[in-house]
Amino acid sequence: VVQHLRNGQLLHKAYRRHSFPPADWTPRQVWLETTGKSRTLQSGLAFLYGLLPDFDWTKLNVRHQWSTLFCGSACDCPARNRHLEEEQRRQYRLRVSDTQLERTYADMARTLGLLTRQLRAANPIDSLLCHLCHGISFPCVPMGDGTYGCLTMAQFAVIRRQQLDDEVDRRRVGLYHKYAILAMYPYLNRTATKMERVAKDNEAGRARRAGGEEVFSLSSAHDVTVAPLLSALGLEEARFPRFAARLVFELWKSPPAAQGQQKKKAGKGDKSKVKDGEVFIRVLYNGEDVTYHTSFCRSHVTRNTNQPLCPLKNFLSFVRRDMFSVVNATSYQEACSKRPV
Secondary structure, eight states: OHHHHHHHHHHHHHHGGGTOSOTTOOGGGEEEEEOSSHHHHHHHHHHHHHHSTTOOGGGOOEEEOSSTTOOTTOOOOHHHHHHHHHHHHHHHHHHHTOHHHHHHHHHHHHHHTOOHHHHHHTOTHHHHHHHHHTTOOOOEEEOSSSOEEEOOHHHHHHHHHHHHHHHHHHHHHOHHHHHHHHHHHHHHHHHHHHHHHHHHHHHTTOOOOTTOSOOEEEEEOOHHHHHHHHHHTTOTTSOSOOTTOOEEEEEEEOOHHHHHHHHHHOOTTOTTOOOTTOEEEEEEETTEEOGGGSTTTTTOTTTTSSOOSEEHHHHHHHHHTGGGGGGTOSSHHHHHHOOOO
């Protein structure tokens, strides 16, 4: 909660000079969706408390997403499920081949009086991370002779090392990336559609209705949502999401002054010339601009010019078509219905 309060305050400070969020914000301007877990609702409310001036939770409409993939009515995708099963088999093979990890699980289970398979299935890394991050001693249990048996930092280090090894192997094999593409398409498509609608209204010169248009959308999710989203965007070097990780999509329009300056510097046939009112996208992960690490903007020619943003059309093309090349398809429907060779 404290981390998300600070996240909200950070973004409030960053966007204040852009007159956002509006002091008199309305329920229609703020979109909030969470999963059915109470912690995602609590995280979302904490974030908005830090972001919005004069926060009033009774003004919010909270949408419930039943799936951690935030896929709405487009969750049915057989090929995605197959890729996930293959990825889970890869994880299992790597884990059982790690003799040091298996010995560590057995030692931990013995200390806690559990079966090794029970401890392994409980995925203790999450609980141990909570203890580590908050400076709390690892769990101890009475041994019956007046002493206590405790889990140790050395045991934690083995599990963490295996987790990092798994991330390297996951990138090498590529199964997870295929799963991520299909898992996160519905969410990315919804994001692209919202941005495209704003861009078209801007191009048509339609004025915003005061208090009547969505200006901020928040999806309060899980690590199993953020991890495939990072992979689908091509941010493969990003580590497994930490507590209170945030991924931000920003929509920008070139200001008149920047347009004028760019036109003077752009010569005949210069492809970096910016059109009037052109719309751009920026992507930030935990406050770092990662736009040019994404698959859709990695090779964008204006990276080192005075217009250092990525055209929205790159993102739209990626979501609507280009991202499916990884699974040898041109659309979500085609990719989901593909049968294994």
